Amino acid sequence: MSSDGPRLRADARRNVEGIRTAALDVFRAHGLNSPLDEVARAAGVSKGTIYHRFGGRQGLIDAVVEELVAERILGIITAVRAIEDPVERFESYLRQIWLLQYDEPAANDVLLRALPGSEPIAALCEHASKVAGGFLGDAQATGAIRDDLTEEDVYLLIWERGIIARACDQQHRDGFVRSFEHTLRGLRAGS
Template sequence: MAGAGPPEPRLRADARRNSAQIRSAAIGAFRGRGLTVPLEEVAQAAGVSKATIFNRFGGRIGLIEAVIEQVVANELFAVIDHTRTIDDIGERLTYYLTAIRDLQYRQPAFNDVLLRTYPHSQQLMEICRVGSQTNEELTAAARASGALRPEFTAGDLHALVLDNALALKHGERPPRDDYDRRTTYLLDGIRDRSTTSGRR
């Protein structure tokens, strides 16, 4: 029994290493292809078995919640924080919608969050709540200032973002130049023409 002591620290070290490898593999996979990547592929990239993912994280939801900050949340919240520092409401609206569409294009996982692909994840639902609250705040301020069409609502903004998420997730991915051009069209379409026509 004297030799039974040393393996325990080694097992703990192996467990920590496995967890770190799984997290790293998940971040890479989720960023590149979204939150629905097969766990078998994450396990293979991490050099572990799928069972190890369940042992360490309890399954897909636990794994997503372990890495969602690095994959999506930190960048989204940085966009929201910067949006709130912009004084001019027109510039604030332009920055926010452009940044959100950019994030949608670059991060497939963000679209999975927006589409509530995993509604049992409290963290993902909290990200959605914060995003919806920001949409409502921004839309109300933009309408009050005349930067938006008076009939445009937070629900309209939410629908536009979700429509884009569905198109990117299930449709043909457009070239980046075309995508950015359509962002400009979108912004032009929702602005109040009575306030922008005089500047053209």
């Protein structure tokens, strides 16, 4: 997990770790678009060092995204898989993803695909979409979920919620939930 070629000098290694940690904190709190100066300050280094070590925001994100987000998303998938009823499984998946988007701005940024050109992120999104598609199919097979719903619709719903979550700015959590429950009801067959 930590073999990047030549071996760094002691201070450099220390800084890389410090920056990673700071980035985790800052990104978790304010999303992946936080000013890099803030990360630098939190790490007790200068901005230049981040550019030097990680090549800019994209590199920094790549370096922390796994720890920051992947496990949360994969955790949801795993947890939801255990639900037997396909409809409940599908709805639960959406609920959990939506809440994650609300609670973790960084996860939200990832799901919104707001980060062009990062391979691990793209892969993660791809996977999540496939999984969602599976859940959707199973749920539709029971007849309880509208069958004109597509995988793309599901992604759209997630995207929209993400945009909303981003604008909410840590308030109104119950309004957020209340409102996505309306949408969820609208996905059921026979309205």
